[in-house]
Amino acid sequence: MVVIMKPGTTESDIEKMISYVKDMGLDVMVNKGVDCTVLGLLGDTSRIDPDTLMLNIHVDRVMRIAEPFKKASRKFHPDSTVVRVGDAEIGKEKTFTVIAGPCSVESEEQIIEVAESVKESGAKLLRGGAFKPRTSPYSFQGLELEGIALLKEAKEKTGLPIVTEIMSPAMVETFEESVDIIQVGARNMQNFDLLKELGKSSKPILLKRGLSSTIEEWLMSAEYILAGGNSNVILCERGIRTFETYTRNTLDLSAIPAVKRLSHLPVIVDPSHSAGMSWMVEPLSLAAMAVGADGLIVEVHNCPEKALCDGAQSLNPGQFKNLMQKLKGIGSNLGLEV
Amino acid sequence: MVVIMKPGTTESDIEKMISYVKDMGLDVMVNKGVDCTVLGLLGDTSRIDPDTLMLNIHVDRVMRIAEPFKKASRKFHPDSTVVRVGDAEIGKEKTFTVIAGPCSVESEEQIIEVAESVKESGAKLLRGGAFKPRTSPYSFQGLELEGIALLKEAKEKTGLPIVTEIMSPAMVETFEESVDIIQVGARNMQNFDLLKELGKSSKPILLKRGLSSTIEEWLMSAEYILAGGNSNVILCERGIRTFETYTRNTLDLSAIPAVKRLSHLPVIVDPSHSAGMSWMVEPLSLAAMAVGADGLIVEVHNCPEKALCDGAQSLNPGQFKNLMQKLKGIGSNLGLEV
Amino acid sequence: MVVIMKPGTTESDIEKMISYVKDMGLDVMVNKGVDCTVLGLLGDTSRIDPDTLMLNIHVDRVMRIAEPFKKASRKFHPDSTVVRVGDAEIGKEKTFTVIAGPCSVESEEQIIEVAESVKESGAKLLRGGAFKPRTSPYSFQGLELEGIALLKEAKEKTGLPIVTEIMSPAMVETFEESVDIIQVGARNMQNFDLLKELGKSSKPILLKRGLSSTIEEWLMSAEYILAGGNSNVILCERGIRTFETYTRNTLDLSAIPAVKRLSHLPVIVDPSHSAGMSWMVEPLSLAAMAVGADGLIVEVHNCPEKALCDGAQSLNPGQFKNLMQKLKGIGSNLGLEV
Amino acid sequence: MVVIMKPGTTESDIEKMISYVKDMGLDVMVNKGVDCTVLGLLGDTSRIDPDTLMLNIHVDRVMRIAEPFKKASRKFHPDSTVVRVGDAEIGKEKTFTVIAGPCSVESEEQIIEVAESVKESGAKLLRGGAFKPRTSPYSFQGLELEGIALLKEAKEKTGLPIVTEIMSPAMVETFEESVDIIQVGARNMQNFDLLKELGKSSKPILLKRGLSSTIEEWLMSAEYILAGGNSNVILCERGIRTFETYTRNTLDLSAIPAVKRLSHLPVIVDPSHSAGMSWMVEPLSLAAMAVGADGLIVEVHNCPEKALCDGAQSLNPGQFKNLMQKLKGIGSNLGLEV
Incomplete structure (x- = not known):
């Protein structure tokens, strides 16, 4: 200093x-x-x-000359952290892990159908929102506890571990019991009371980058969890706010090699939320792999009978299957197991 | 739409x-x-x-053609909301309310001395941080409950109502009992679980604008509190993140007339955090009054004997007294009671 | 509308x-x-x-419902534009074109040595700065006309067409005679008088995106050139200004699929300026290919004897050769000719 | 360093x-x-x-520890620069100078009528656009040389010196002969070839801040002009690009005290372009005075007979007269001559 x-x-x-x-x-x-x-x-x-x-x-x-984070720094912890959940080894060298599932859990039928289909295509974990952070108090806030129960059911049926978002320190105990990876959303990246509680959890934490956060602030939020005693943190780049309006957010892929150099923590990419358009998920996913990410968290939705379907940012099961095949193709060239 | x-x-x-x-x-x-x-x-x-x-x-x-907020909109509520606390009537026409006090509560002596001095200079409420949101887990996190107790003591001595920041839904009950205005910090502007709890509170809420939030997102967060049943929301502009590095943040003074037109809620300005430099507090405070804000929340610190003092962004009691006199001068020209 | x-x-x-x-x-x-x-x-x-x-x-x-650009829009021009210069066909389907060379032309020896080495590794065009836009009037402004002459010499020796930046409408005639592709830098993206002059040129224009420009503004600047009668415009993403300070700028790779969908113009990526760090050039280049760019413009510098070398953002010839091999590897998987 | x-x-x-x-x-x-x-x-x-x-x-x-600008720095030039044009002394202590006029010169009748009315209300200089930087090549680009001729006519009639924007180094000679203050627009703030030419001019330069420029970059652009030998530079804050969409740009009023401390150059504010809404011009103008600006450049438009009038961001002559009276009121309290 x-x-x-x-x-x-x-x-x-x-x-x-x-x-x-x-x-x-x-x-x-x-x-x-x-x-x-x-x-x-x-x-x-x-x-x-x-x-x-x-x-x-x-x-x-x-x-500052030295970085303000210590436990998150690769300098003091040269070996990459590998987070093991079910069959997945997130952050392991030469491994690329895909998490997939719907934005929101909507029904038993939906979550089980999606879970089975993404498993078949090669996803290692199931995602699905039960508690939803919404800009408007009038928007659907998720199925909440019922959503968690449905995720558990899908896990029982498919064996896929489940990832879902937490919004309040009061819910940590419930998540601890029911969920395999606890997700912290972009808007809560600096909810320090929540981070402190998660530092005491035994479950891995998927920490999304805040919409306007620097990489340093993001790693400092990881430091809160690590400092509390929980060493299983997975970082997730999900797009930052820029002046561009064509895409919802701007996926910062240069953050991936930066984080891999600064920190030993695994880092994955969310290509669905950042762009907000399903046709952009494939090119962004391939680029995430090429740039060195440890995996993806992708939205996949099924809705065979509904008139209003094909979510703006979600892939359908067929599109997801195609994506997985392309990832395996490039992955084989890069020596990655998908 | x-x-x-x-x-x-x-x-x-x-x-x-x-x-x-x-x-x-x-x-x-x-x-x-x-x-x-x-x-x-x-x-x-x-x-x-x-x-x-x-x-x-x-x-x-x-x-969208119509705004997504309703309870916060002036369209459906043309009369300005006035929040009454102690002697203060925040948002009342032709009134300019100043809240002052230290960034953090440090000791009994400190908080009482500052409270007495800002009261004498014309402040209507006392601010002081007890729970502090810090980017680093290793930084001082505030005196917490002891800080709240010291603020109450200062209130007893001076009669000034107290404003302090909350960081977790679990603390709402405690704040409800002890505090006169509950502050939500910029990093928690979209901590929706906290906003929902505060919607049930009987105390006025001071809602700071998020670092990269649009005015619409800010008013949507106010809408969460209003929709929960608490109609006493005071908005506070405290600077937004821009590419400028000379000032810590960029105070968005054009947001003040924008918010006054869009909403009936009172809006005040924090000139201390935005600039991060004490010498800039005076010009920004005068500009905030000229642009139409309903008041200010200003950091004032006392430390006559300490070697390390004169906080980067805090005024000392003498500087605050001068500021109040200048505000009264311009205020008289604008027909405002300070 | x-x-x-x-x-x-x-x-x-x-x-x-x-x-x-x-x-x-x-x-x-x-x-x-x-x-x-x-x-x-x-x-x-x-x-x-x-x-x-x-x-x-x-x-x-x-x-607006329709886009404000017309000649640049794919809607009215569904076939992709291919810009042909020397052996290169920039924008041709299944083709990935690499432009390489030093940031600044420094000497005859330097530019010829770099030109020969990048040609051998597979670059199709040579880049090199002669007129340099510098934030400070006291910084080196380039060799100017002498730099152009040295580039022409390198072209004669190697057969590689040359790309260099123009800064003033007064220089269009000189560039027209000497240069194969005329580059417009990020700071001049909205120098409308320059764009108008370039609309009358017969040479292809490489139009870099402004530091804080939206995709729409970028395409509107291309529209200026197209509307002037010059249909050979190559777009170049080079990083946008964000709050991140670890990288110099944030490479917006999601802009590539967006631009390919909105416009028929070829779009390439500059991975050197955006990150400002040579070790990041490789992952960003691979990601640019995976996301669908038509090519790259990469900084390569040689300096075997100098003490102060290995430019912060430049690859040396050996690193560039490695990069080209990796690009060919992934390219073969994606069906791209590099 | x-x-x-x-x-x-x-x-x-x-x-x-x-x-x-x-x-x-x-x-x-x-x-x-x-x-x-x-x-x-x-x-x-x-x-x-x-x-x-x-x-x-x-x-x-x-x-860097020291600032990279020298001639623009107050450190090496403690006395404030005063730019004298006609009756105006821009930058003089206790003086507040108002420049007013239409966005574009449209006709002889229009410019003379506006010039006479703003003079009567107290403006010291006349502004009016002849060459207009437009995002679209299909938008009206201004009356160009005819516009300059009409401005000169208005100057003859009223005695008001004229301010208008230059867009190309090729026009410096023409402006040198016809114009009293040469304006550089936000998009040309880093058009270094233009800045170099203006460094040789004998006329004062009004240098607008770029849309996403830092204060340091802005002062470095001033340094280009000063280093060229022209010491009469007036800075103009006109709003920066932020995520806020309600206002067109965000007027950075905290830049005013920052620039006054860092530099000896006068700095004025453009409240019309930043907000893009005429009803916001008054509060922003009063705030600009309160925060310490040396003056304003305000858009005023007349259009008594046209159906489509009352420009989105322009005041009409009556509104401008009211504004001048309010400025005089607050100015008297602050000891400023308007």
């Missing part, structure tokens, strides 16, 4: 700052420049809050 | 869509154009989710 | 608006709703400026 | 870097930390391009 003192700061004020920093258990290297003095802080600065240093009236700027 | 069907949609598919919409209790006007057919949906469309309509494969786009 | 009149507009004012629109040669469908009247404008609305309609005090909003 | 070497860099590679920097005429302070070595560069680093240093494979990061 580098602390730049304001031009004109007196010797005595610089000395006070140095003592203050040394009291925190750090060493200090002093650079006296023409315009200003620069302090280099040496030691474990991950626990230091730059804003606290900025409280000193003589400090001009504070710049 | 306007639904644009894809070019080449058959008569029969258009008829199915029309029946579907009529089944929701709406009327439909049909526009057959050269390229495509456009349906105008008439009736109460606020409860219709555009995404659901997009599920129809023949729908090209859905565009 | 849909025009929404304000609630309460009188019959007579609506009639005036209808006459006004009909005078522009359009037909109008009238939708009288409960709250407001909606006009559907039928005919060629691409020449209508929504802002002009907004000048009417009774208009609430104007929404 | 601080250069952070990668962990594990050898002594010999660090020595090479130090020699390289010393060869540029700078002094170096060396900080050997536990993880890495940090070099502090002392001397005039404004001419050093951080990207060039990043070319060294052993450099991890380069961070």
Whole structure:
């Protein structure tokens, strides 16, 4: 960490700052420049809050050199984390894991039919929303506990472990009992009370990136869970907010190699929510594989009889089957097992 | 709401869509154009989710004409809402209310000293953080319940009602008993489970705008609280994330007249967090008054003896006194009571 | 185009608006709703400026249904455009074209050495900057005309056609004589006077996307060139500005399938500038191929003897050779000729 | 400037870097930390391009401490620049200058009528667009040279100096002869060839901020003009692109105190383009004054006989007169002469 003192700061004020920093258990290297003095802080600065240093009236700027996350950092944990759930080994080298299922659980028939079909096509886990975060209080909020029960039924029938979203710390106990991977949605990425509770859970956490979050903020949210004692965190890139309006969000695929370098945690991609258009799921999924993601979480919906179907962002079972075949094709070239 | 069907949609598919919409209790006007057919949906469309309509494969786009919020809309509630707490009447015409206090409650001495000084300068309410949302799990998380107790003590001494931030639905009961205005921070603006709980509270809610939220999303979050039965919502603009790095966030002052036109709810400005620099608080506060805000929430910190003081974004009591005098000056010209 | 009149507009004012629109040669469908009247404008609305309609005090909003670009639209030009330069056929189905070379032309030795090496590895065109857009007036602005001369020399030696950036309408004549593809940089994407001049050129134009441009604005800039009579436009995605700071810009790979659907123009990807880090060039290049781009423009630098080398964002010739082999591998799986 | 070497860099590679920097005429302070070595560069680093240093494979990061602009910096030029044109003294302490006029020059009658009316209300300069940057090649591009001629006529009639936008370096000579202040639009803020030409002009330049530019980039563009020898630059904040869609752009009023502190150049505000709605011009104008701007550039349009009038973002002469009275009211309280 580098602390730049304001031009004109007196010797005595610089000395006070140095003592203050040394009291925190750090060493200090002093650079006296023409315009200003620069302090280099040496030691474990991950626990230091730059804003606290900025409280000193003589400090001009504070710049981090080391990353503020530690448990999530590959630097201190060079081996990649592998999260094992059922048959899946998410994050394992040369492995590409696909999670699939409907946006919302709607009925017993629906979830079981989708579960069976995605399993046949090669999905390793089943996703499905029971508690839904909705911008409007008047929109459908999900089947809630009934949805969880239906997911469990689908798991019993197919053997696929289940992934579903949590929205409140009060629900952690219920999820702990019923769910295989607990998903934190983009809007709750900085719901710190929820993250703290999940740090105590024994279940893997799928942590989606916030809509306008930086990679550092995302890894700091993972750090909350890891610091609480839960080391099974899977990151999920799902698109960020940009000025583009043609796609709902902009899938940040360059975040994948960045995260793989910065952190040992597995990172998967959600190509369905980001684009919001089913025809874009295939090219984005292939690109996610090519860029180095550890897997996908894809929306698949079935609706043979309904007039209003073919969800804007969901694949139908046939389209998903085609996607899996293409992924296996490119995967074989890249040496990946899908 | 306007639904644009894809070019080449058959008569029969258009008829199915029309029946579907009529089944929701709406009327439909049909526009057959050269390229495509456009349906105008008439009736109460606020409860219709555009995404659901997009599920129809023949729908090209859905565009809202009416706003998706109803209880928060000035259209259906032309009179401005006035939130009354202690002596303050936030949102009352020709009134400008100032809330002030430290970022975090640190000690009994600190909070009482600040409370007395801001009261003398003209603040109507006391703010102070007890539960602090922090990006890093290693940063100070606030004095928590002890902080609430100290705020209550300061209230007893000065008579100033207290405003403090809540972070979890589990704390609503405690806040209900102890606090006068419950603040929802920017990161929790779309913590829907928390908003639902606050909808049942009898206390006014100060709802900060999310860092990358649109005005519509902000008003939809207010709608959650209003729909739950709590009509006392105060909106607070606190800066949005932009590419500018000189200021921490960019205070969106044009949001103030926009919100005043769209909604009947009072809206105040936080000039401290947005800029992150104490010298910018004064010009931004004067601008907030000039642009039509109903008040301010300002950080004020005291620390006469400490070496490390003069918070990067906090005013000291003397600076706050000066600010209040300038506000009274311009306020008198604008016919505002400060 | 849909025009929404304000609630309460009188019959007579609506009639005036209808006459006004009909005078522009359009037909109008009238939708009288409960709250407001909606006009559907039928005919060629691409020449209508929504802002002009907004000048009417009774208009609430104007929404486009058709795209504002016509010559760039796939709707009116279903066959993909193929730009032929030397051996390259950019945009041809099942073809993936790679352009490579240094960021800046530095010397005769450098440009010829790089040209020979990238040719051997399979690049079809040579890139190299002669005129450099620099944020600071004090930064190196390129070798300018001397750089152009050196590029021509490299072309003579290797047969590779050359691509370089233009910065001013005054230089169009010079580029017309010397260059094979004229590049428009991100900062000049809306330099309309330059675009107009390039519309009269006989050379293909490589149009980079602006740092904060939407896809629609990008295609409108292409429309300027096409409308001027030059039908050889290649689009180039090079990363957009987002809040992420780890990468210099965020490569928007979802823009590729979007542009391929909206337009018939070829679109290539610049993986070097977007990330700003050489180790990220390979994964982003593979992802660009997988997502459906027509090719790449990659920075390659040679500097065997210099102490300060291995540019932050440039590959060296060996790295580039490896990249080409990986592209050929995945390409063969996708049926693409590289 | 601080250069952070990668962990594990050898002594010999660090020595090479130090020699390289010393060869540029700078002094170096060396900080050997536990993880890495940090070099502090002392001397005039404004001419050093951080990207060039990043070319060294052993450099991890380069961070500026000093600002990269020099001639635009208040540090080296503490007195505020005052630009004098006609009666106006833009940037003079305790002075607030208003520029007004139509978006586009449309006819002799129009421009003269508006010029006379805004003069009467207190505007010191006349604005009017002759060359218009338009997103679509099919939109009206302005009266061009005829527009300039009409502006000159209005100047003769009223004595008001004229401000109009330039779009191409080829037009600098014409503008030099005819115009009093040459405006550079937001889309041309980084049209460096244009900025270089304007650096040689004797006329003041009104430099609008780019839609997604940082304050530093904006001041670097001013630096181009100043470095060319033209010291009369007026900055103009006109709104930045954000995710908000209710307003066309987001007026960044916090940029005003930031720029006044960083630079000695005058800075004015355009409240018309940013919001895009005439009813928002008044609150934003008052806020611009309160926040410390040196003046405004406001759109005023007259159209007594036309059916389609009252421009979405333009005030009519009566509204402008009211605005000027309110500005004088608050101005008197703030000690400003309007």
